Amino acid sequence: MIVIRNLIFCLIIAGIFFAGCSSTNELVKNDVSDQxxxxxxxxxxxxxxxxxxHDPDGQPIRANSQVLETALEVAENAASGEVFIFYQRPEKKFLGLFPRKSNQFYHYTNGQKTTQVKYRHSNKKEPFLTTEAQLYNKYKNDITGNDQEQYFLYFGHEIPSDNGEGYHRTLPDIEVNTASFAGGVQQFLMEDDQILDLVVLSTCNNGTPAMASHLMPFVDHLLASPQNLHLSHIDTEQLGLLESNPGVSPDEVAHSLANDTFQRLEDQIQTTITLAEYDFESMRGYIDELDDRTASYKDTARIDPYHQNTDCGQFSFFDAEKYTQGIETWFKPAKFGRRATASDTHSGWGCRPLLED
Structure with a gap:
């Protein structure tokens, strides 16, 4: 009995040691530059x-690890910028009982790593991105230049239009959907009049009227795929333009990211490739109308919610002259299969397809 008590006591002490009361653990903390x-x-x-x-040679690749490597390189080269990297990994427990801090947060200022934090989500039902926004607002540099530009890049699976429970395997009760994503991103903005110059969605099927409508109040430009990215990702090496060409615009950055990604995918895959950049200022006059029309069509037509998006431009409600203003697309149709098409153009908007008879 004494042995069992001692074992339980040791397990409790070990659990406290590994889990701790705090949901964060600073691994690196250096002084922030006053520049x-x-x-x-x-x-x-x-x-x-x-x-x-798998790449064209059949080699297995974990896209998330590859993105992290690139993000760290971008951060180390950002001599005049500030880079935050949130790497959300599966949350685990020590001995199956005590929560561990599995996620990683990296903070770089002027090319130097100033903070590295291991963290966990203490509230398993919190609004999406709450913990990350709190860490961002805690560690960000308060010394900023005039007209500082802000970029937000998201890498993951398709963000569902609604519901969204189970998006995280180990945090299934955190809802991830179009509305919760937009609300989560907005938590990174401290003031009502702050905006994000560019949001990049490296996901499938999120270049939609609904996503644009939700982000438009606090975002200027969006780069996303209206259809499938094939478990690939948007390349971000061209963020180096922020250093090599200090006057570069968010529109030019988005264009360079899209060009790099499209050229790589064009060499690697035979299926449909679709990327689009959305200039929200140019579409404020019609986005709510388009969102309403796509929602109404979804409610009245026989939509297949379980298949990849198709081009909204094929549907009868779509006014191509009106609803393509402010969009630049990178499109290559599939060369074979059901999705092969003779069209070499795309509206830039993704919609769920109709059910097949």
Missing amino acids: PVKYSVIYYIHADAGYLY
């Missing part, structure tokens, strides 16, 4: 799901 930062980049890399794919 103003000219731009900030926020990466959120979702790794609490399957992101394994």
